[in-house]
Amino acid sequence: MHAIPQTTPSRHRALPRLFALLLALGLSTAALGAPPPPAPPQGPPPPTWEALTDAQREMLIAPIRERWNNEPAERERMLERARRWQELSPEQRNRARHGRHRWEDMSPEQRRQTRALFETMRSMTPEERGALKAKWRAMSPGQRDAWIREQRGKDTD
Numbered sequence: 001m002h003a004i005p006q007t008t009p010s011r012h013r014a015l016p017r018l019f020a021l022l023l024a025l026g027l028s029t030a031a032l033g034a035p036p037p038p039a040p041p042q043g044p045p046p047p048t049w050e051a052l053t054d055a056q057r058e059m060l061i062a063p064i065r066e067r068w069n070n071e072p073a074e075r076e077r078m079l080e081r082a083r084r085w086q087e088l089s090p091e092q093r094n095r096a097r098h099g100r101h102r103w104e105d106m107s108p109e110q111r112r113q114t115r116a117l118f119e120t121m122r123s124m125t126p127e128e129r130g131a132l133k134a135k136w137r138a139m140s141p142g143q144r145d146a147w148i149r150e151q152r153g154k155d156t157d
Helices: 008-034 054-070 072-086 091-104 107-120 126-138 141-156
Strands: none
Touching: 054 072, 107 126, 107 141
8 A cells, every 4th residue: 555645734734725716817708608507406305315325326436446446557646646635624615615616717828827836826925926916817718818828937947
């Protein structure tokens, strides 16, 4: 069994906040004109885990088992994600879920911009991130594209 690499806890606490910020930046212009998501269907809430039948539990677990068995190179990463998830507070978990849903709703262009921002911001101080955030909000879409191209050019230097 491989040991799971340990990283500094402060970095793990900062990354979810940084990712949430980047998602907000990437969606800020598109979200203003987007219609609200449909309301969830009304009805009784789903049962607790303990009230699920064996077949229902198997149906929920099967995709994870399949991925685990089909992707051995990803097992360590899956375990690390599960460990980090357990360390998150309920509020942090809600923010992570919200960020994941926002990511899924992004266009490929919005995802490209968000990735570029994330890669740049992850090494910045909080002050530098704040300055970039303000600068990004003031940019036009064309300026944002130019900024992303410039950042990619720095990566290849």
